[in-house]
Amino acid sequence: MSTLKQVVNEAAVRLRMAGVEGPRRDAELIAGHVLGLDRAQIIARGDDVVAVADVARVEALAAERAARRPMAQILGRREFWSLPFKVTAATLDPRPDTETLVDATLGVIGLGRWKPLRLLDLGTGTGCILAALLSECPAATGIGVDASPEAAAVASENIAALGLGARAEIRVGDWCAGLAGTFDVIVSNPPYIPEAQVARLAPEVRLFEPRMALTPGGDGLGAYRAILKGLHGIAAPGAIVAFEVGQGQADDVAALMSATGLTAVTQRHDLAGIARVVLGQQGG
Numbered sequence: 001m002s003t004l005k006q007v008v009n010e011a012a013v014r015l016r017m018a019g020v021e022g023p024r025r026d027a028e029l030i031a032g033h034v035l036g037l038d039r040a041q042i043i044a045r046g047d048d049v050v051a052v053a054d055v056a057r058v059e060a061l062a063a064e065r066a067a068r069r070p071m072a073q074i075l076g077r078r079e080f081w082s083l084p085f086k087v088t089a090a091t092l093d094p095r096p097d098t099e100t101l102v103d104a105t106l107g108v109i110g111l112g113r114w115k116p117l118r119l120l121d122l123g124t125g126t127g128c129i130l131a132a133l134l135s136e137c138p139a140a141t142g143i144g145v146d147a148s149p150e151a152a153a154v155a156s157e158n159i160a161a162l163g164l165g166a167r168a169e170i171r172v173g174d175w176c177a178g179l180a181g182t183f184d185v186i187v188s189n190p191p192y193i194p195e196a197q198v199a200r201l202a203p204e205v206r207l208f209e210p211r212m213a214l215t216p217g218g219d220g221l222g223a224y225r226a227i228l229k230g231l232h233g234i235a236a237p238g239a240i241v242a243f244e245v246g247q248g249q250a251d252d253v254a255a256l257m258s259a260t261g262l263t264a265v266t267q268r269h270d271l272a273g274i275a276r277v278v279l280g281q282q283g284g
């Protein structure tokens with residue numbers, strides 16, 4: 001017979017020994033996930049006896065976490081822009097850094113957010129960027145594209161669960177290929193990690209997140225080049241183009257954008273002071 005406190009302590013010890021950062025927090029979240037309790041309840045109800053089947057379930061998930069499966073995949077969800085998103089092994093776990101892209105894009109859209117804008121999110125993953133923008137731009141419609149059919153299915157589910165299905169469409173595709181019409185706002189957080197850096201990523205990322213979400217290979221800039229090449233014809237006059245970039249890539253991406261003919265190319269920093277977003281505008 002185990003109490004909740006004992007179950008959490010054992011899981012936390014296991015995670016600490018595996019080198020997981022924040023082992024107690026993760027152990028509490030895992031126990032809360034299994035038992036349907038929040039973290040405050042987990043602490044307050046430490047003397048409750050836990051059913052044998054639930055102890056086994058906590059142990060199984062703790063073993064997965066000890067093998068460094070990301071918490072978002074274990075819990076199956078992640079909050080982004082204060083909205084809930086389903087996350088699977090086929091999708092990138094939405095990062096707080098990416099909220100900088102949403103914030104910067106909304107800043108440039110300004111009062112245009114009330115207009116019937118057409119949004120395009122390339123490499124949509126969970127659909128988090130598209131959903132966040134649609135939630136802030138009530139008259140907008142949008143398309144999210146991903147080359148992974150599994151990720152696109154998750155994005156469709158998220159968009160529907162958030163009640164945005166009538167204003168968004170998710171497609172499986174290769175960046176801009178096959179898109180018809182023009183878009184007023186084109187955003188992307190593409191795979192950008194240089195090939196040589198993949199081996200140095202944290203195990204949670206390297207072993208469990210989809211490789212095609214992490215790196216385009218080579219110098220890490222291939223996806224930007226491919227997207228910029230495809231913009232001709234689908235960027236409306238005056239369209240805003242906004243990219244998330246990796247640390248140290250902002251100047252290179254800004255140069256690629258200027259070379260494509262985009263104007264007013266500017267950079268935005270994330271909360272850590274890293275140039276994280278590059279924005280530009282299609283000529284009128």
Ligand SMILES: C[S@@+](CC[C@H](N)C(=O)[O-])C[C@H]1O[C@@H](n2cnc3c(N)ncnc32)[C@H](O)[C@@H]1O
Nearest residue numbers: 092094123124125146147174175189190191213
């Ligand atoms: C860094 S993840 C970003 C996911 C999501 N937008 C986010 O910010 O959390 C990049 C996404 O691009 C997708 N992707 C990779 N190559 C692609 C391609 N050629 N065309 C469309 N999407 C692609 C991946 O499947 C992945 O979902």
